[in-house]
Amino acid sequence: MPYWLIKSEPEAWSWDQQVKAGAKGTAWTGVRNHTAKLNLMKMKKGDRAFFYHSNVGKEIVGIAEVVKEHYPDPSAKAGEPWVVVDFKAVEPLKAPVTLDAIKGDVKLKDMALLKQSRLSVQPVTADEWKIVSKMGGK
């Protein structure tokens, strides 16, 4: 099963808001980058993603799950190609995994989070998923 990492500035959309959105989940709107869009389109229902707080916090705070596969982004202008998927919060990490901690682990040096820091929807390998989950207290 593929794994992902989704980024949000907590001032715009935080993990707490995602939790409050409940089991039904919410649309992950606002992706305006083609690489990120392609990743959204690859996601299948049930895929899991790390929820990362960019800018403020700079840490992975929880695990989200795809509840609805991609469909046109309601926040896009007519004719634009952007898509969204619906995510729900699954569970928080017991201990958030900070960017510093990720940088400090040589096994995570190839993570897209470090290599393509501006990409807001990224793939995560199974190994990376396992390591970060463990660091997060799972």
Add this chain to the structure above:
DNA sequence: GCCAACGTTGGC
């Protein structure tokens, strides 16, 4: 089709 200018993201 190239590339300079410009805007945005996100870490520091």
Add this chain to the structure above:
DNA sequence: GCCAACGTTGGC
């Protein structure tokens, strides 16, 4: 607040 990375735009 600065700046590196990088995507987009527009002149040629």
